[in-house]
Amino acid sequence: MKIGIFTDSYLPYTSGVVRSIQTFSEELTSNGHEVFIFAPSYRDCRKENRVFRFSSIPSPTNRDFTLAMPFSIRLRPTIKKLNLDLIHVHSPFLLGRLGARYARRLGIPLVFTFHTLYDQYVHYVPFAQSLTKDLAQRISRGFCNHCDLVIVPTAAVEKYLHEIGVKASIRVVPTGIKVMNYQSGDRDWLRCRFGLPEGEKVLLFVGRLGQEKNINFLMECFARINREMKNTRLVLVGGGPEEEELKNKAKELGIAGQVTFTGVLPPSDVVNCYAGADIFVFSSVTETQGIVIGEAKAAGLPVVAVAAFGVSEMVDDGIDGFLTELEPLQFIEKITLLLKNDDLYEKMSRNARNNAENLSTANCTAKLINCYSHVIERRACEV
Template identity: 50%
Template structure:
């Protein structure tokens, strides 16, 4: 198959969406398929020759200067695609380039697939025109876009059921983004000690992700303040960057935990495995994830997880087995984290279960499932698509 991938974010920008595209593209290529990416242009790659990648002229946003918005020129996409012979279009956004991708699919009379990566209504604080549209309006917009496509992929069953409840009528199949467990198991367990001076005897609680409002990190700081009162040698390590970093730094100081909260900034992908392997527990307060790929990465490194019970974490974390899911407030989050820190046998059992869960979500297995969905769609086998959706 020749697959056209359209995304409003792509490398060198770093995000869960970009990682998902790269992971599936790599595995589909191993299966013999060709991937053609349509993405925004970034200054770091301007002028570079990138085989199978078409870059649209773009501009950066004032809210997030690292993120560039493509100018959605359909004529340019048609011109580039004219000599490719695409069999299918797969879009990863309902906005600029997602619209271009679906329109191109209709022009070429080929199927269009959409992956519902994001709870778009929960990220409206990043949209310049957010004040002119309600959250309810955004949900309706995304649902209408789903119904323009021939197949919708969601990262989890939870999100599949949610969007079907919002009125999505097209086939929906849950296919998580897979990971490479061996990469995270091979991380350097002395990474945080060597690079940030954290003693290997210290209990490390780790968060990896964007340092933004949607990650609910102020909740995590308050929970850690409770943990720190009882676990004197525990530290909280936040890996990532984002607009809330300065605010959270001052919040940590106000809570009296400033010296025990370490902000590493953004780490290169090849070193993040070391951060996971240097930690004791992965803590995840976000309530806006459709999957939370970092949850799977953490489990692949053998970390038990303590997470807020919402969307992605409900699907990825088995409560009491690979970690704990918290329905309540900071005191519950702190209590469950402390219960793992104080019980080595529980920690070991959860670690072993986490490793098994990550193996189930290996990248090659997830790519085979996506390939099967693609082939059913191209061959017009809609009964199989609905069956795959029901199987979960």
Template identity: 40%
Template sequence: MSTRKSSARPRPSTWPRRKKPTRSRPTIRSGCGSGSGASSRRISRSSTRPEDGPRAVRVALFTNNYVPFCGGVTTSVETLRRGLETRGHEAWVFAPRFRAGAADGPRVVRYPSIPAATYPEFALAVPFAPAISRRVRRLDVDVFHAHHPFLLGPAARRLARRQRRPLVFTYHTRYDKYAHYVPFRRSLVEDVAVRLSTRFAAGADAVIAPSRVIRDELLGRGVSAPIAVVPTGVDLTRFRPGDAAAARWELGLDPRDVVVLYVGRLDREKSVDRILLAFERVAGTVPRARLVVVGDGTQGDELRRRAGRSAISERVTFLGVRPHDTLPICYQAADLFVFASETETQGLVLAEAAACGLPAVAVAGPGCDEVVRDGETGVLTKGDPGGLAEAVIGVLLDAERRALMGTRAREVAEREFDMRLQVDRTLAVYEIARSRVAGHPR
């Protein structure tokens, strides 16, 4: 086993005009969150006016997960932020301050936080921060977009209601599947998580579901707010097929190996232990097979020890956590992507792999089956190690089939997971939410 560490705008006529504030635009700091010493400047909407197109929107994105913490929600929020900014809109991120710190931009505001007892790398925001609330009010936000129903989600809701602005909520996570992180009776935590997240969704002006299965679950729970299916997008200019030999040289991998890749957190709910068990069988059938694991988490040390004690210790490489913008070479270096999680709302890494022309073997679970087309872009299988191993072996031993699946995977990514589609669809949801608030002021 080897381990390496990485290093005044025209507004669309369909959007209602709101009454102009009687007070002048206040002065706020452009640097925020991490204590940067940026000078004060006056924020004016003309500073973000697109040269053409509709009036730019000022959005406040409230998230409990953000850089430097790695995960799908962090990636989704950052992808949306960059996409909105590219269009000339103004996106502010409100997130907890993490112990590891981060090089924040001028529109990132950090809430004070405490480390989570059961996950020290994760920060729990302290949502009652009067100075930040005053800053938000001065920003004169158009739309509040909450990415969680807890902690900073209710903070966004409170501010939205006080300012009579719309609240949009993205239901990123199957919260009941994370009950093991809370030190109480699991069944109770699962029930409370479902009830609270459903109630939060029902109270939003519009809801975004990353997949059809999440939309259907929310509808089944009685959520009557408008629900739009908007998968998190992928930057197809960065995540694309590339030179496998060059990528392997960059990562220190043997060009003769047949590389099976996993990217994601090494936490219980991701079921990476099943991948290790499955790979023991794969290694016995495919002589040059190598498993490459990118990421880390609460089970990282345990998984590395388990791999080190096994018969496949020399055929498993742990690359550790890598910055998101370096992930494309990991996908480009691989022959097949494998994913065993059954707790997903979308399975964003599956979309990233597809964008890089990489076929996938994944568990036939919610979310994943909306990214992987069984028999076309990959294989969906049962979650047991035997089923995973059989599917992986079948794809690895048929190079022609594998190449065709990779080509089709890229086509699906271009058609369905382009980040520009995410931005378009999200802006449409913002418009729906604004219209609802204008027609039914709270």
């Protein structure tokens, strides 16, 4: 198959969407399929085969993110030459809409992966947030209903789309994880690189430092844990618009010396962070999947997370981690239990590593290929 992927974010930008596209593209290519990516340009992006870049401008709310200008005189002849079998879009906006338009022109199937609960991100809009939330749902519903197939990473997101009125066909296909990569990290790298004292128990978060990740909750819980257990440390891996505010928050809470901000790290170093940590902690309530939870489990880390949307399907509560309400005492209790009970910790660590196999890239890509084949066959029957 020849697959055209249209996305509003791609490398070198880092996010769950980018990771999903990169993971599936590599696996599809290794299975003999041809993948062509249409994405924004970035200041330092390098030329890649089969990646078509659009001129872009920096986003006013996130300078690391760029907004593609969805037109190019080279696009039409490029698309015509590729002879695509289907177009797979990863956003209902700029390049996603452009991809949808070309799918209609070419008479080929349009597949859309619904990665983001857009109505949960209205805090980035400085006005009329209730109106914006309704608009986000209407855009999501309308775009989905013009697609041949909508892919979601978890059943919770499928339920959400049905609730807001999506009638299009929906299939659950999680983003896969290269499990072996996360089992070979350097356990000493994190302590050596950031000078962490020996004997500290490391609580790890990996993700964008944005308001939607609810990291304030995480830090407030950690402050209370650290008062009782001085040999604990919170490590936040990633960057984002809230970084400076979170550093100030750590000072206000009196835990600045026990919170480490690593900034954005290359994937190999993120693997080493997982290897050097003890527990993965996650308090976001807006995730459609939470790929980082799967990565942490592959590295053998028990997870303590707030039970919300897709996260609830990534943790087997009481088996490879704990799910809690958005309530500090519950969250703190489960972390403390794992820190104090070595037998329980070891059991959950083994289970986490074993359960991560269910999210292997091979298994998830096989599901995606099946979706592609089905939608192409269905379109052929309609012609």
